[in-house]
Amino acid sequence: MTARPTTGRPTTGRRARLRTALATAALATTLFTAAPAAHADTAVPPTLTNGFGLTQVGSPVVHSATDFSITVTTPQLSGTHEIRIFLPKDYAAEPGKRWPVVYFLHGGAGTADDAAAAPALHSDSAITVAPDGGLKGWYADWVMQNTVLGAANWQTFHLDQVVPFIDANLRTLTDRAHRAVVGLSMGGYGALHYAEARPDLFGHTASLSGGIDLDQVAIRGTVVATELNLPNAICAASTSGLNAGGCATYGPVVDSDAVFGSPYPVFGADHVWTELNPASPANLAKLANTGIDLYTGTTAPIDAFTAIASHTVKDRLDQLGIPSRLDDYGNGSTLSPTCDGGHDYGCWAPAFADYMPRLQAEFDAAN
Structure with missing residues (x-):
């Protein structure tokens, strides 16, 4: 850090540059380092009761008085799975108050702990729940349940188990x-x-750099690349905020038809892709009464395609007369000094910082 001038206080311009540099450095440190270890003096989190097919194993991992993780098992998925929970700071102090809930879904090769890479998700106005989505779960009940990964019903886990479990316990x-x-x-x-x-x-949804048009060949190719754990895709598409800059892994190789079935549009073989395509007009019509926000950059190889998908969805929503908001921040210059328009938390963290106050205003309006 530059030493303070001995001739007097820094100029207004220098103070502004210094504040910007310090803020950028602090944000970068937050985005790309692991969550702090639990402290001995942290408060005990709420005790959650098993139910809805979820069984807790081990002890909660307490990061702070309002930030903890549990690990669960379920017949819907093989293995154990983390659910990270952020509580508002006044949750314990206001035992008669109920809170809105935000469910955060991490990206490919990520984990539930990636939620810590976007500080705005830890809101004092809402509970945030970040469930494990698998390295390549794709938030789907897989067509193939007999791969090396075993049971893979991610949609059922999240919607039929995690949501009612959270409502019953918090x-x-x-x-x-x-x-x-x-x-x-x-x-x-x-x-x-x-x-x-x-x-x-869900009355509100936001997709950041989302692979939201399964008719797009590049997005189908990305899904297949995660199934096959292809090295080039791994390096380009790693989204974990806690493992940035490296080549992550999507886990064991599975069949290219494992998640959505055959990706080839021959004699209707790709019908699952079509049925589950968020960009199809029939599916978009279901969002008639939902708040919709889309964010994307354009400069990274992947975001060049997510931008096309986001604009496709926005155009179709407009045609359907469904209100929505698209923030195409391009190279990131209009969003944040940490954002270069790429596929990483340097852009996603400030995008969430922009989105969360908007969402809170919608929550408040619903009151």
């Missing part, structure tokens, strides 16, 4: 007007798809 507002689903990249697909699949649950 003081939530359970109407759709006070529940949102948001996500990025693979999770951006999941957020828009879940809002369409269950409009009774």
